[in-house]
Amino acid sequence: MSGHGWVVPNVDGVRARCGGPGLCPECAREAAQAGANTAPRVTVVDVLLKIAERTLKPGDPDIIFMHWLKANGGRLQEATRELGIEVAEGPDFLRRLRAAVVPRLTGRPAPEVKSHAERWQEVLDRARSKEVGL
Numbered sequence: 162m163s164g165h166g167w168v169v170p171n172v173d174g175v176r177a178r179c180g181g182p183g184l185c186p187e188c189a190r191e192a193a194q195a196g197a198n199t200a201p202r203v204t205v206v207d208v209l210l211k212i213a214e215r216t217l218k219p220g221d222p223d224i225i226f227m228h229w230l231k232a233n234g235g236r237l238q239e240a241t242r243e244l245g246i247e248v249a250e251g252p253d254f255l256r257r258l259r260a261a262v263v264p265r266l267t268g269r270p271a272p273e274v275k276s277h278a279e280r281w282q283e284v285l286d287r288a289r290s291k292e293v294g295l
């Protein structure tokens with residue numbers, strides 16, 4: 162692997178599990194090197210924020226967190242330190258970052274993340290209760 166594979170695809174097609182230019186300083190650097198004449202990219206954070214804004218209530222901790230991510234993409238370690246916390250990179254980074262950052266931004270613990278199965282069950286229950294045919 163020569164780079165992280167998000168900005169410049171690697172020969173083997175492998176991408177680092179870093180979240181891409183919106184989250185990863187290395188990818189942000191690659192994007193900057195790729196030149197300012199490229200069209201603005203939709204990052205993972207943009208997509209997550211859009212999903213959060215469509216599915217959650219305004220002011221939800223995850224919307225606040227996503228906005229923070231978007232504002233601080235490419236300098237996450239500094240931004241985290243500015244909040245008085247430190248989150249080591251590595252496996253599960255985004256989950257650990259969320260758990261540490263949300264309380265600082267909202268004064269409350271980060272809500273539990275539901276599994277896909279739980280989410281789908283919720284959707285099904287809601288559909289049933291409204292007697293909406295699926």
Ligand SMILES: [Zn+2]
Nearest residue numbers: 165179185188
């Ligand atoms: Zn990267």
